[in-house]
Amino acid sequence: MPHIHYKMRQLGFSLLRHFSSLPSSLTVPSSTRSCCLHRGVLTGSYPCHQSPNPGHSCQHRRGVSTALGQHIQDLSGPEQRLLDKLYKGLIGGQRASLAESITLVETQHPRKKELAQVLLQRVLAYRREQESQNGGKPVAFRVGLSGPPGAGKSSFIEVVGKMLTARGHKLSVLAVDPSSCTTGGSLLGDKTRMTELSRDMNAFIRPSPASGTLGGVTRTTNEAIVLCEGAGYDIVLVETVGVGQSEFAVADMVDMFVLLIPPAGGDELQGIKRGIIERADLVVVTKSDGDLLVPARRIQAEYTSALKLLRRQSKSWNPKVVRASSYTSEGIPEVWAKMESYRDTMLASGEFQGRRRAQQKVWMWSLIQENVLLHFQNHPSVRDALPHLEERVTKGATSPGLAADLLLKAFSSS
Numbered sequence: 001m002p003h004i005h006y007k008m009r010q011l012g013f014s015l016l017r018h019f020s021s022l023p024s025s026l027t028v029p030s031s032t033r034s035c036c037l038h039r040g041v042l043t044g045s046y047p048c049h050q051s052p053n054p055g056h057s058c059q060h061r062r063g064v065s066t067a068l069g070q071h072i073q074d075l076s077g078p079e080q081r082l083l084d085k086l087y088k089g090l091i092g093g094q095r096a097s098l099a100e101s102i103t104l105v106e107t108q109h110p111r112k113k114e115l116a117q118v119l120l121q122r123v124l125a126y127r128r129e130q131e132s133q134n135g136g137k138p139v140a141f142r143v144g145l146s147g148p149p150g151a152g153k154s155s156f157i158e159v160v161g162k163m164l165t166a167r168g169h170k171l172s173v174l175a176v177d178p179s180s181c182t183t184g185g186s187l188l189g190d191k192t193r194m195t196e197l198s199r200d201m202n203a204f205i206r207p208s209p210a211s212g213t214l215g216g217v218t219r220t221t222n223e224a225i226v227l228c229e230g231a232g233y234d235i236v237l238v239e240t241v242g243v244g245q246s247e248f249a250v251a252d253m254v255d256m257f258v259l260l261i262p263p264a265g266g267d268e269l270q271g272i273k274r275g276i277i278e279r280a281d282l283v284v285v286t287k288s289d290g291d292l293l294v295p296a297r298r299i300q301a302e303y304t305s306a307l308k309l310l311r312r313q314s315k316s317w318n319p320k321v322v323r324a325s326s327y328t329s330e331g332i333p334e335v336w337a338k339m340e341s342y343r344d345t346m347l348a349s350g351e352f353q354g355r356r357r358a359q360q361k362v363w364m365w366s367l368i369q370e371n372v373l374l375h376f377q378n379h380p381s382v383r384d385a386l387p388h389l390e391e392r393v394t395k396g397a398t399s400p401g402l403a404a405d406l407l408l409k410a411f412s413s414s
């Protein structure tokens, strides 16, 4: 996996080199105004396959900021009105506007994607203003929650969520479901989850986008977080199930990462990856009640010792292991107290802000990687040569390195 990641970065850099070598005399004809740069796809001087005007030669020389300015100027009257309505509704805290705005960032429609970016820019500017009024402190606390299927995530969120709204917080819950990316199914359950919290006017619950790549879902979740914060939600929970890479994606988008572990032994815990335990700022052993109390204590002790052996992520915070029961609510206020203590410690040391800055960069790079790769795969010369070269590589007739070089050459020479 790290190898693939490295290869993708290499590929990303090769492609970027290709893009940056475009002749400087290229200009943008007005007919190609709404081009792929605006859609977040870097383009070169070859036909743009995703353009509404497929024959056009997409030739960028404008800086990104100019492009964004142009982008806003290009809005039609109805588009402008739609964005104004969404923006005003959103910052006014209207749930319907928030839901509609999230739908806009999740869309696959090219023009609507552009509109979503304009809306996001406005919300980001608004949030920055609020942060500066708040003495530079982030306006919301983002918490990632992960755990194996059946760990008790939804029961936990329901109980914690109700406690937080009762204390005057506004809470949003976003889900990242890796199964919806691959199978269209749902590991987080199609069943109605968190029934009481979903009726709470100070809570906003949004299921995972129904389809797309993990990269796509990560992007829209990141953007949904920004929208929730703009709508005044001061706590954003991002829930995912401990399968595949989604936990790592979530850990990269939140301020605090919490792992929920059920008090079961053996096989059920085998599935929990060591790498993700290392990322946890807090481990909560769930279902700590009745007959499960004794195993819950044992698991707490095991994880406490295990965490001591792991590499520390933070200079100022030592990950903790706590127990809680959503049935009896025992331990729930203590879990939240630990989360607040983490937030305060990290804010005081400056690590909180540092982590967010680093995450912005990770996010940008993952978007670049995904888009650049897509662009490479859709390039006509690459598409033509790919099946033949893949076959040769599988048969051992051509080395993977040579095939990659040939494809990159085909891409950059046309």
Ligand SMILES: Nc1nc2c(ncn2[C@@H]2O[C@H](COP(=O)(O)OP(=O)(O)OP(=O)(O)O)[C@@H](O)[C@H]2O)c(=O)[nH]1
Residues within 6 Å of the ligand: 147, 148, 149, 150, 151, 152, 153, 154, 155, 156, 187, 188, 189, 193, 241, 286, 287, 288, 289, 290, 292, 324, 325, 326, 327, 328
């Ligand atoms: N004893 C006990 N059981 C619990 C507790 N919390 C949840 N459960 C049970 O554990 C099972 C799974 O709970 P969920 O909250 O649906 O777990 P989840 O992790 O959200 O599961 P998925 O929706 O499948 O991802 C259910 O049968 C719950 O009733 C608890 O605090 N104590």
